[in-house]
Amino acid sequence: MKAQRILALTKKELKKTIREPAVLFMIFLFPIVFVFAFGASFGGAGSSQAVYNIGVVNADSSGSNPASSQLLLNALIDTKILNLQVYADNQTAQTDLSQGKIQAVMVIPSSFSQSLTSYQAAPNNPAQWINATISLYLDKGSLVATQAVPPIIQKTLTAVAGQNQQAPASPFHLETASLVEVNAPSALDFIAPGMFTFASIFLIMMVGQSFAQDRENGMMKRIRITPTTPTEFMASQVISYMGIALIQAALVFVMTYALGFKPDVGVPAYAFAFILVLVFSLSNVGFGLITATIAKSPGAATGISFLFVLPQLFLGTFVGASLSSGAQVAGKFVPSYYVTDALTSLFLRGAALTSPTILLDFVAVSVSCVAILAVGIMLYARYYKI
């Protein structure tokens, strides 16, 4: 394998990206413009009827009247919107929250039963009440959860206490602990991880078009006549498109950073994000090769590429967060889902690089992307010589 050939072909591919206006637009400008438009459209909370998984740490259960907190939990279950998962301690619950396994953690204090009893004994005499603070930690990676969960709990709490909806005060204070610590997240914070994934997806179209075009105008044939080996050729293509994906991710990062997306993570987390996007680009090259195998012309490649672009886009990026629960399950079959999930855990939930969720996402992305690339190369080589 000669580096000289790989470098020459890689340079050629990058020059194409810069010099062809259509390619330049599709690779760099379109994702940015599209992200802005979509970001604006999805700025508000979704109206999904999804069920939220809530972790419960019930300190009150060891108190004198555990049935009171159980009343609250039963009422929350009856809402059919919340799925409760009881944890023995807050630390375990926080670990699961940081990895996206649950959307919120509710900590019921030991004084809850006493507080409820005091309120019910003298509902109109606040001086007799024993105050209790229910801490609520929310998944900062879920726009819908942060906006939907607190009102549901507050409303249920009010109902359990038998409190008049219009009552000006109660002994219960619901404190959204995690959101108190940071500024309120914007819509951009929620869609930014998906943006990193989104930008690279359009490589599918470019790879499909490029291969179909080079085949149609005889360039593939011309290259095959040279001593260039199939391995050298494919290596140059993979390197080129990984480089383009890196530039795309950098552009999206700069853009989102300028707009205010400043996650509180260190350099290793950013480095990991770029590595993840690089690995993800392999699947897009693979899907592009499958597109080029099916397509008879560059025009056909454009159309066929959407068979792969749309599922990756709608099921695996920021778009998917507002889809139905069924669509979100379907998302688990596309690599982009795991990239977005890992980046969300990393940037928004504050999960550690070594946490199981991040590692599992990385393994899922790596295995699926390498497999898709291998299938793409094999299919293309089977029907068209490289």
Added chain:
Amino acid sequence: MNESAIVIEHLSKKYQDVNALDDLSLQVAKGELFGLLGPNGAGKTTTINILCGLLKPSSGDAKICGYDVQKDPAKVKELIGVCIQETAIYPYLTGAENVDLFGNLHAMDKAALNNRRVLLLKKLGLSEDAKRRAGKYSGGMKRRLSLILALIHDPQIAFLDEPTVAMDPQSRHAVWDFLKELKKENKTLILTTHYMEEAEELCDRVGIIDHGKLIALGTPQELISQNKVKNLEEVFIKLTGRNIREES
């Protein structure tokens, strides 16, 4: 005959029920400019594609400078240059960048590549346009650039598949002069063309193939004399029953 550069023995290529090549045997000597003539679909491009390693023959053997095209394709690719029928260039690269790309694909040394690029661009009249995007070139300029891409690595053997098609007379004569120079450098050239006067002017020997079979072989003068006609075009019409221009 001198030492053979190309040896083809009983070469056949079948596409389902169609015989694109039917038991073709042929030898081309080193330093020879050989014309491969025939109507469209006669098997010329199929022959060249097999010799370049782009196609596998159904049966038979072909050797380039003693190397089997099927068994030693890598060695063969180092020895040959091919100007394919399509005007295959990268339109978004300049003429010089296209040349450099293919020089690098042949793993040429940087200094040698620079010298060769300057020389070929000058000989084929593209020096002044070397820094322009190739997509902006005229049809004739693109064909000349295509020829340079085939010859940048100074191959021992060049397959030129209709290199002057769609060229204006000036460009065509520039290419003819260039091919004559290559012949003087003892390069072996295989030329397919639809222009009989081109074959008559340039080729040491010509082979006419039709329906995949070699139906005539010799120098242009021998064929003209044997068939008692005035020129090679009349030989072609007499042997194939078709006018080559009508075929194109």
